[in-house]
Amino acid sequence: MRTREQLVNDLRQLGVNAGDLVMVHASLRAIGPVEGGVGGVLDSLDAAVGPDGTLIPWNDYYGPGSPLEHAWRSGVRVLRLGADLNTVTLLHLAEYLVELPSKRRVRRYVRVLGPHGPEERTVDCLDDEFGIVDTQGEDYFGLLLRDYLARGTARTGRVGHAVSELLDGADVLSFGVQWMAEHLG
Template identity: 55%
Template sequence: MLMIHASLRRLGLARSCHGAGGAELLLDVLDAAVGPGGTLMATLGAFYPMDWVNLRPEAERGALLAGSAAFDWRKAPAQPDVGWLGEAFRRRAGTVESDNPSGRFGARGARARWLMADQPWHDYYGPGSPLQKLCESGGRLLRLGASPDTATALHYAEYLAEIPAKRRTRWDYLIAGPEGPEHVWIECLDDAEGIVRLPGEDYFARILKAYLALGRHREGPVGAARAELIDAADLVAFGTKWMERCLR
């Protein structure tokens, strides 16, 4: 079971293969690599045109959303910041998506439906999430030229870390309900700004660099970038201890 983080640009696929074509080429290779008995997973998110509302005070959001088009995250494109690969993964035949507009994942392969099933509505990266399932199933992270702060599994570590006064947030949506548009919200740890404000470099990047320095992963060149293969549970355990030590 592999969770994929990749930069097409650093792999040399964005320009040479026109973005989406490069993503499809990479997915062809990954599908072949894991074979019919393997499973691939990726972060998708969901592009929400009204997401600016979530920058406003919570008390104002219902009125600001009123009259907007109902949001169907099941059909929404992947978040732009996950790049061409996320949208290509989402659209690829056989991909199964989790049912959460804020923390949507995609999976392909033998255990995809199990991995995506029953994701919590609130605290979607915490216990019961696809991230927990990935860790407890011996899953690994495959980072292909990804930036140092890209390691979604560390959001699960944020839930495990015993830290006082973790920052929380709320995401509001207007979705299509059985009786018409419905204002709903999701509450979770602050996975946008961090559970603790820490000056300087993003703490995910700090954790990942410290972990890689231990040499417990495998790495090598791929295309124009570096590939890193990391045990997800080991990284999460390391990240949990790091947070408990450094984020208090």
């Protein structure tokens, strides 16, 4: 069983620093047993970025003006802890930024807090469930990330038992836009 201190050390060796802005994608099963369970993992992540850092949870809204765009412009780093290759939420912003002849859109219904309590709103957005274009075979996020990681620019190591990567948000986003233009257009 890993201690919180051991996980913080693993995160430091991977390159996570105090003050970092980090979006986390994690498989708790891949990390393995940790003292304190899920809370121990969260405590370790929080300790690694410190009081001046920020952990960013996944967010539903990806487009221009979104919290995701703000995070990218603020220097976000993407921390993958044993997560599947198709799990880099920041790449949904690349789908908005890439110039393609057409992109699949969907209509979603979301509940938001309005001036008089919860309300349902209709949102027209890119299809984040089946992709913005039809493709054959594997999910294109997985293919894209495999190509990105093959470049060797990500920091790699282990956090607990999990094979882990630390990605520069701006770099992976730029790569994602270019990759999508070349492979999906």
